[in-house]
Amino acid sequence: MNEIKTNSRPSKYVCYKLSRVMRKVHRYYENSFSQYGITPAQFYVLSAVWENDGVKFKDLAKGLEMDGSTLTSILDRLERQDLLERRDDPEDRRSLLVFLTKKAKQSIVEITCLAEKLNQEIKGRFSEEEYAAFERVLEKLSQE
Amino acid sequence: MNEIKTNSRPSKYVCYKLSRVMRKVHRYYENSFSQYGITPAQFYVLSAVWENDGVKFKDLAKGLEMDGSTLTSILDRLERQDLLERRDDPEDRRSLLVFLTKKAKQSIVEITCLAEKLNQEIKGRFSEEEYAAFERVLEKLSQE
DNA sequence: TACAAATAAATGTCTTACCAACAATATTGA
DNA sequence: TCAATATTGTTGGTAAGACATTTATTTGTA
Numbered sequence: 001m002n003e004i005k006t007n008s009r010p011s012k013y014v015c016y017k018l019s020r021v022m023r024k025v026h027r028y029y030e031n032s033f034s035q036y037g038i039t040p041a042q043f044y045v046l047s048a049v050w051e052n053d054g055v056k057f058k059d060l061a062k063g064l065e066m067d068g069s070t071l072t073s074i075l076d077r078l079e080r081q082d083l084l085e086r087r088d089d090p091e092d093r094r095s096l097l098v099f100l101t102k103k104a105k106q107s108i109v110e111i112t113c114l115a116e117k118l119n120q121e122i123k124g125r126f127s128e129e130e131y132a133a134f135e136r137v138l139e140k141l142s143q144e
Numbered sequence: 145m146n147e148i149k150t151n152s153r154p155s156k157y158v159c160y161k162l163s164r165v166m167r168k169v170h171r172y173y174e175n176s177f178s179q180y181g182i183t184p185a186q187f188y189v190l191s192a193v194w195e196n197d198g199v200k201f202k203d204l205a206k207g208l209e210m211d212g213s214t215l216t217s218i219l220d221r222l223e224r225q226d227l228l229e230r231r232d233d234p235e236d237r238r239s240l241l242v243f244l245t246k247k248a249k250q251s252i253v254e255i256t257c258l259a260e261k262l263n264q265e266i267k268g269r270f271s272e273e274e275y276a277a278f279e280r281v282l283e284k285l286s287q288e
Numbered sequence: 289t290a291c292a293a294a295t296a297a298a299t300g301t302c303t304t305a306c307c308a309a310c311a312a313t314a315t316t317g318a
Numbered sequence: 319t320c321a322a323t324a325t326t327g328t329t330g331g332t333a334a335g336a337c338a339t340t341t342a343t344t345t346g347t348a
Contacts, residue, residue: 009191009192009194009195009256010187010188010191010192010208012263013188013259013262013263014169014263014266014267015166015169015170015172015173015184015262015263016184016188017279017282017286018162018165018166018169018170018282019166019170019184020209020286021162021282021285021286022159022162022163022166023335023336024285024286025158025159025162025285026159026162026163026335027336028159029159030336039303039304040159040160040163041303041304041305042303043154044154044157044160047153047154048153048154050153051153056326057326057327058325058326058327061327064154065164066304066305067305067306067307068326068327068328069305069306069307069327069328069329069330070304070305070306071327072327072328072329073303073304073305073328074303074304077303092313092314092325092326093312093313093314093326094312094313094314094325094326094327095313095325095326095327096326096327112153115157118157118159119156119157119158119159122158122285123158125284125285126281126284129277130277130280130281131281133273133274133277133278133281134277134278134281134282135161136274137270137274137275137277137278138161138162138165138278140269140270141165141168141169141266141269142161142164142165142168163304167305167306170305171306174306183333183334185333185334185335186333200296201296201297202295202296202297205297210335211335211336211337212296212297212298213297213298213299213300213335213336213337213338214334214335214336215297216297216298216299217298217333217334217335218333218334221332221333233296236295236296236343236344237296237342237343237344238295238296238297238342238343238344239295239296239297239343240296240297
């Protein structure tokens with residue numbers, strides 16, 4: 001009595017499927033990153049700053065397609081952990097520049113290796129063509 | 145000077161790509177659903193309850209693969225909007241049954257049509273094979 | 289029966305995400 | 319020049335997701 005309907009509607013919708021899968025993959029990354037005390041979103045920020053140390057806040061947000069207020073709070077947490085630093089932009093007093101700390105530079109390579117490994121593990125579950133098609137669809141969807 | 149590195153690292157990672165696309169698709173649904181005063185997550189819950197009116201809280205959470213605490217807060221909001229109702233389970237005093245209200249029943253069909261339309265719009269951007277491959281990958285990723 | 293263990297849902301905390309409103313600063317254009 | 323406008327980053331609000339803890343109830347077993 002009162003069985004579960006295994007085919008309940010929401011699973012028909014792209015948005016639902018995406019969010020479910022995203023959560024799953026996110027948790028997978030999260031569990032691994034937690035040994036470094038950071039979250040996936042924090043890793044993306046560190047990674048982008050590593051690529052362009054001293055990047056402007058504005059450009060960082062734009063590059064990550066992240067709302068400014070979201071970035072503000074992630075920077076707050078990373079700064080609290082002494083992983084990065086905001087400095088004044090000498091050219092524009094409204095603007096901020098973002099730098100990695102020494103501490104972050106010491107672990108970023110190792111964390112990046114982990115991220116690559118996780119990525120390969122996921123890719124490895126699929127054939128080249130299958131994965132390529134997947135990425136193509138993601139790419140088109142992200143261009144709106 | 146100080147150009148944006150368009151190829152900043154994070155975009156290499158599946159998890160990052162997924163979350164970016166998910167956010168985009170989510171916003172797309174969100175904008176349309178907002179005319180009914182609900183969010184996509186709230187729609188999934190309504191939709192699942194509609195499929196199985198009087199479903200147990202526990203089974204609802206399981207079916208939606210949603211943490212109980214997340215569902216609790218979504219139910220709170222839907223109950224506040226008079227869209228659904230918790231009732232005691234006569235068979236187990238720890239358990240709750242979830243029902244749609246009259247108000248919800250009046251609009252759920254219309255909202256579902258909208259959801260179907262959005263879904264078709266997204267699917268329609270791709271070829272059959274392309275979309276099928278995409279769904280296959282999502283499916284595999286969502287299993288474990 | 290009695291009591292320990294398991295289960296159901298709620299609560300509190302943290303993180304991410306979005307939006308609107310705001311303060312400080314820069315740019316513009318009359 | 320200087321007032322209107324635009325831009326930068328922060329703050330505050332709400333929602334969602336995850337996790338740990340808590341309370342009430344049920345189950346299982348000694």
